[in-house]
Amino acid sequence: MDLNDYEKLLERAYENIPENVKKLSRFEIPKVQIRIESKNTYIINFNRIINTLNRDRRHFLGIFLKKAGTMGEIRGQQLFLKGTYKEQVLNRLIEQYSKAYVLCKICNKPDTEIQREGKKEFLKCTACGAREEIKEK
Numbered sequence: 001m002d003l004n005d006y007e008k009l010l011e012r013a014y015e016n017i018p019e020n021v022k023k024l025s026r027f028e029i030p031k032v033q034i035r036i037e038s039k040n041t042y043i044i045n046f047n048r049i050i051n052t053l054n055r056d057r058r059h060f061l062g063i064f065l066k067k068a069g070t071m072g073e074i075r076g077q078q079l080f081l082k083g084t085y086k087e088q089v090l091n092r093l094i095e096q097y098s099k100a101y102v103l104c105k106i107c108n109k110p111d112t113e114i115q116r117e118g119k120k121e122f123l124k125c126t127a128c129g130a131r132e133e134i135k136e137k
């Protein structure tokens, strides 16, 4: 094989690598930092988490509180939750939200937005163009 062919082969191999592998953007949601006060929980780094998720706060809260099975509200930079919660539980709920409402099902990137049509919600990915109905409620 001459060098020219070899280069072409490399080029072709590179072209076959999916875009999301080429430009691997690491998406990491900050782990919750909590403070327990009179049997209630405060997620003190909530602002950082919601900024990473890049979703509407009310949308996130509606789903998150329902899954946590409690009441809560944003207080300044923090999220107040009625009751005591362990970090792992909260992290898992946030991850579940992220999988359903943030990460693209096709390319796994967070470059998405939620589009509403009647009662249906779709996750539109600006990275790969995919548009998938959000089924998880």
Ligand SMILES: [Zn+2]
Pocket: 104, 105, 106, 107, 108, 109, 125, 126, 127, 128, 129, 130
């Ligand atoms: Zn995508």
